[in-house]
Amino acid sequence: MTRQRFILLTLAPALTVLGLLAAVSTAGAVWFSLMNRVLGSPDYEFVGLYNYLRLLRDKRFFNALEISLIWELITVAGTLVVAVLLAVLVHETVKRALWRNLICFAFLAPVLLPRVAAAFIWRFLYSPSLGLLNWIVGEAGLGPVEFLANPSLALVSVAVVDIWQWGLFFTVILVKLLETMPRDPIEAAMLDNARTWQIHAYVTLPMLKGPLISLALVKAVESLRSFDLIFVMTGGGPGTATETLDLYAYQSGINLGGRVSYASAMSILLLIVTTVAFTLIWRASRKWSR
Amino acid sequence: MVPLILRILARLALGLLVLIALAPILWTALGAFKELRDIVTPVPKLFFTPTLDNFATILGNPTIRDGLVNSVLVVAASVGIGALLGIPAAHTLARHMRRRGDDIQFFVLSLRFMPPVAIAIPFIVIYLDLGIYDSLGGLILVYLVTTISTMIWLATPAFERVPPEIEEAAAMEGCSEAEVFWRISLPVAAPSLFGALVFTFVLVWNELLLALTLAAQNATLPVVAASITSLGKEVPWGVINAATVVLVLPPLFFIGLLMGLINSMIRSGGRTKG
Structure with missing residues (x-):
């Protein structure tokens, strides 16, 4: 077998399958978005850009767009803040390798949980009548808090679960990164009598700028896949207080009458927005991390 | 002080x-080991007489048993095919495609940016038209996007870390590319590849949206679990807890491997990746 044929044989099947599936789903979504197709009814016709025009007048769509943006901001910022603070805390207080590894194991557990399972665990904790959290809140003298039924609390309550999973996971990564840092600049700062927090704020964290930006990017991509968590915990409610774009697309495309064409138009817009946003962020992050 | x-x-x-x-x-x-009356208490109970009823309910429930079987079938097939196609491709990308490799890797990575709804909705219509809606095969096909791209993404750096000298030495001995891959690169990179396999497994095992939209009748375990709450009026909290435990166990089993993957990624690639 020649080298050329070996390369072709190993690469072609994987890339063909990936390319075909990606092309079929994208082309399919574009095509269906130009129709007025509804699941369960055989008749449909070409309506051009009607679905897109209707989206621009859909208040619920803009609400979902706003919720999605807020969700991205809260979860990405929350995850990074929690991870940085915790990693520094672990790095400074736990010096024995055994204890450090045990803590890392504990912090890895939440991210491995299926999102559906994590959602159930926290729904149980949040429950107003029998949840552990509300018992603690009650003992502290505050009435039962409707974590998931209160429109102004629900999104944050769900975000806490996401940050619980990813913040602790990123903590482990940052602890490992802090361990592999060169010692010289830190020792130089210690000779200058810098305080511990100063060393981290001005020396170690700036040195970790590159990895931190990559982690933020990974989290931003992962935060787009929040459907499972929100679907199980609130189903988008109360009202539309936690309805992100993928939830709305699911509700209108499958649950409520199956308006697949309308949902296709929505997913195409979602695809364009995320592709443009991530290409821009990707380029910018390359520049910053240099 | x-x-x-x-x-x-x-x-x-x-x-x-x-x-x-x-x-x-x-x-x-x-x-998961509590009876309902031990769960529905004003003050949370730490001590109680444990019961296995909840697990018995779960394993006796045909929907949940089918969900377990479906999950195992779908995950085994999609991860298996993903590894079979992805690992050789990753090796070629790492070794033989220095120039165009980056573009292909970016394409593979960009598939992870795709919102899952943007995949789910067109495939519902296509599967309905083709008459393969609600089939495990259709679900496996769509999962291949995730498994193949994740395998390539994680296995390429694993092959890049194999010292090129050993491969060159084997080539000098007269081994063909396929033999070098099979006899040398694969065994050397095996530990990292195993980590990649586990990561892919966890991703697919946990997936809800595509399973819910494309195979609601042949539900996988996450879909079954997500629907338990709507069974009857009284919320069976004990059963839900037990179902959660069953769902959580397989991924938690791999926690040590994930730790190893993080360690090797950071030690070898921390700087270049960063």
Whole structure:
């Protein structure tokens, strides 16, 4: 077998399958978005850009767009803040390798949980009548808090679960990164009598700028896949207080009458927005991390 | 004196945080062994007479048993095919495609940016038209996007870390490319590849949206679990807790491997990746 044929044989099947599936789903979504197709009814016709025009007048769509943006901001910022603070805390207080590894194991557990399972665990904790959290809140003298039924609390309550999973996971990564840092600049700062927090704020964290930006990017991509968590915990409610774009697309495309064409138009817009946003962020992050 | 107090405080805070990390999981595990009357109490109970009823309910329930079987079939097939196609491709990308490799890798990575709804909705219509809606095969096909791209993404750096000298030496001995791959690169990269396999497994095992939209009748375990709450009026919290435990066990089993993957990624690639 020649080298050329070996390369072709190993690469072609994987890339063909990936390319075909990606092309079929994208082309399919574009095509269906130009129709007025509804699941369960055989008749449909070409309506051009009607679905897109209707989206621009859909208040619920803009609400979902706003919720999605807020969700991205809260979860990405929350995850990074929690991870940085915790990693520094672990790095400074736990010096024995055994204890450090045990803590890392504990912090890895939440991210491995299926999102559906994590959602159930926290729904149980949040429950107003029998949840552990509300018992603690009650003992502290505050009435039962409707974590998931209160429109102004629900999104944050769900975000806490996401940050619980990813913040602790990123903590482990940052602890490992802090361990592999060169010692010289830190020792130089210690000779200058810098305080511990100063060393981290001005020396170690700036040195970790590159990895931190990559982690933020990974989290931003992962935060787009929040459907499972929100679907199980609130189903988008109360009202539309936690309805992100993928939830709305699911509700209108499958649950409520199956308006697949309308949902296709929505997913195409979602695809364009995320592709443009991530290409821009990707380029910018390359520049910053240099 | 002050530094000592600060250090004790820091340790206490850390202990509390470890508790916060683990308590939700432990509390659920505890709840799985409780009878409903031990769960529905005004003051949470730490001590109670344990029962296996909840697990019996789960394993006796045909929907959940089918869900388990469906999950195992779908995950095994999609991860298996993903590895079969992805690993050789990753090796070729790492070794033989220095120039165009980057573009292909970016294409593979960009598939991860795709919102899952943007895949789910067109495939519902296509599968309905083709008459393969609600079939496990259709679900496996769509999961291949995730498994193949993740395998390539994680296995390419694993092959890049194989020292080229051994491969060159084998080639000098007269081994063909296929033999070099099979006899040398694959065994050397095996530990990292195993980590990639596990990561892919966890991703697919946990997936809800595509399973819910494309195979609601042949539900996988996450779909079944997500629908338990709507069974009857009284919420069967004990059963839900037990179902959560069953769902959680396989991924948690791999926690050590994930740790190893993080360690090897950071040690070898921390700088270049960063």
